[in-house]
Amino acid sequence: MNHIALKMLMGDKGKYLGIVMGLTFASLIMTQQPAIFLGIMSRTYSFIADVGLPDIWVMDPKVQFVDDIKPLQDTELYRVRGISGVQWAMPMYKGLLKARLTDGRFQTCNVVGLDDATLIGGPPVMLEGKIDDLRRSDSVIVDIDGARDKLGKPSPTVGGKPTPLKIGDSLELNDRRAIVVGIAKVSRTFQSQPVVYTTYSRAKSYAPRERKLLSFVLVKAKKGQDLAELTRRIHETTGLAAYTQAEFKTLTFEYFIHNTGIPINFGTSVLLGFIVGAAIAGQTFYNFTLGNLLQFGVLKAMGTSNWTLLRMILLQAVLVGSIGYGLGVGLTAVFGFAMRHTILAFKFPWQLLLFSGAGVSLICVFAAIISILKVIRLEPAIVFKG
Amino acid sequence: MNPAVRCQNVVKTYDTGGQKVTALNGINLDIAMGELMMLVGPSGCGKTTLISVIAGILDQDDGSCEVFGEDLLNMRSRDKLNFRARNIGFVFQAFNLLPSLNAAENVSVPLIINGMKRIEAERKAITILEHVGLGERWQSLPSQLSGGQQQRVAIARALVHSPRLIVCDEPTSALDHETGRNVMALLKDVALHKDRTLVIVTHDARIFDFADRIAEMDDGHIIKVKSTK
Structure with a gap:
């Protein structure tokens, strides 16, 4: 049938x-x-996924998602480094800063400051240049989408596509010169702002003067260390929030689910x-x-x-x-x-x-x-x- | 010898919007094995209701109707289905062939219902189609056949599983005079034999001479049964 x-x-x-x-x-x-x-x-959590090396993210307890920056004092970094089970802990700056482009326009950028010595937390894929080039003075690395579009130089023809930013070009961040030394491929973020990587100390010089500028402490646990146990210990010792990468992604994801x-x-x-x-x-x-x-x-x-x-x-x-x-x-x-x-x-x-x-x-x-x-x-x- | 069909005091009433309409009002009728019985009468006299009861697709309200000695009313639903599948063949006024099946597939349906494998059923269906003169057209869809050819396919379908009772509802009324008589001749020729009974409901006076007996109905009663011999 x-x-x-x-x-x-x-x-x-x-x-x-x-x-x-x-x-x-x-x-x-x-x-x-x-x-x-x-x-x-x-x-919403692509930035967290791109920073693959650390096991734990430490931040202000009031932080609700990855772009909700509530800065810490630099001394918190040393407190975290002193906790047992921590192999290393590195600072990270993350903030929105205005970049002045060559044609005088301003563009808000997501500036990421990496530990000066190790450059941990850098872009996942370098398309041009090397991440070590960040050790050169005034150097920054920009993401390819930002370089092609929002940070690009105006087209010589009306209505044409902007000319992509390339290595050697410069822009201004808070009246300070920044030279492009590399182009990176990063995951698109929710806000779709261009991402500019530099060192932690240089990022602090770009940022407006504030008492606290440390956004996150990136932590690598010692081998065999239980991550849940370590996050609990960091929280109890410092009073800061400590999340594994997966927990921080979930926190960010749920914030957008519940608040948008x-x-x-x-x-x-x-x-x-x-x-x-x-x-x-x-x-x-x-x-x-x-x-x-x-x-x-x-x-x-x-x-x-x-x-x-x-x-x-x-x-x-x-x-x-x-x-x-x-x-x-x-x-x-x-x-x-x-x-x-x-x-x-x-x-x-x-x-x-x-x-x-x-x-x-x-x-x-x-x-x-x-x-x-x-x-x-x-x-x-x-x-x-x- | 027991008759093929024995109806005794069969009553069937329909409830149409709160109003009771008696379609069959104490029908008594015996139909012998090997007989071609025609049920005739004006529209609404109960002919179709009676063959529906005889064929076991409608339950009467009262009385009994035995087909080959089996009381269909008291049969379990599953047994009644099996009984119909094995013992009854249907020929309809509008042919009621499945439009998306070709002639052989249409004819094979009763065999498949009875559990035969499709390939074997279609092979047998083609043989039956040859008997009704459509051996060459077994691949044709109903829409590719004339009215007379479609009715011949329907007759083949009614015969293919060798049922003992064939019920036909106005088998010639959708056909012209000559085609109608050809269909009746075919029906009588290939369908009727001593182990098989045909019950035909018809308005068509042109085919009355094919009947062995004619039961005239009116207002839910059989008013006269006459032999044509």
Whole structure:
């Protein structure tokens, strides 16, 4: 009977395509929108992910997310270094500073100051130059996206693309000269500001005069040291907040989840996609069953059981669901691939496949149930009513 | 010898919007094995209700209807399905072929319902299609066949699993005179034999001469049963 069910489904090409397209649309929306959402949310903690070497981040206890800088006194660095289980602890400055460009424009930059001696916390990938070049006077490393776009020199032609900043070019940070000695590849951040790396001491000279300028203390635990135990010890000894990298990412992620409208906006899109997809696919599938009611009646009159008819309808629903899901997910993947070099945030983990798969399954079950109920209640005597 | 079908005091009432309509009002009818019985009468007289009860696709409210000695009303649902699948063939006014299946696939449906493998069922279906003169058209979809050809496919479908009872609802009313008579001739020729009974509901007076007996119905009653012999 499976063969008959499939032939019935595909016999009416228009309805068949209608159901598949409805499910494709639902699957696309339920995958693409969350993928963009996850992409945006992953940018909130991309800076933490880029700084891969330290095990623990130490900061002011009131810090709520990675860009919520509440500076510490430099002496806190030495206190952390003195705690047992700490292999090393390095300072990091992170702050938004205005850069004056060669054409006189100002651009806010995310300035990151690295420990002068070790340069720990530097950019993950150097495209041009070396990170050691930061030891040269007035040197900075800028990220490639910033260099190409916001920090770029104005185009000589009206409306043209800016000329990318390159090694040897200069800019001003708080009236102090900064020479570009390297171009780095960093993950895009949520605020999409250009990232400028320099040494900790130079960053302090760029920053406005303040009593406290230490943003984070980056800690490497000794081999075999339990990280949870060490974070607890740092907190108890210094009164500062200490998070593992994963905990700091979660803290940042949850801040954006709870304090921005992003989840609601994307959640609404996903929900609408689900509802519209369910409505289209459910209605079309139900209409398809209604259109075939006489055929189901004939099969019932000839001795087909309700259970067999139910299996036939489920098979039809599973087939259109699988095709629609595959097309939707495929289109999402194509979309993500096409957008990989653009500013658009896109993250497509395997869990998202399960999420949209569950959504499409729910739609198919819903569509199948309303159809099955109609067929089960069907009186086979309908076959003699013309 | 027991009749193929025995209806005794069969009553069926429909509830249409709070109003009771008696479709069958104490029907008594015996149909013998090997007989071609026609049920005739004006629209709404209960013909279709009666063949629905005889075919086991509608339960009567009162009375008994035995088919080959089995009381379908008291049969379990599963047993009734199996009984229908094995013993009854259907021919409909509008053919009711599955439009997306070709002729052989349509004819093979009752065999598949009875558990036969598809390939084997289709092979047997092609053989039956040859008997009804459509051996060459087994791959055609219903939409590619004329009305008469579709009805011949429907007859092949009704016969393929060798049922003992074939019920036909207005099998010729969608066909022109000559095609209708050809279909009836075919039906009588290939379907009727001493181990099989045909019950045909019809308005079509042009085919009455194919019947062994004709039961005239009116207002839920059988008012006359006459032999054509």
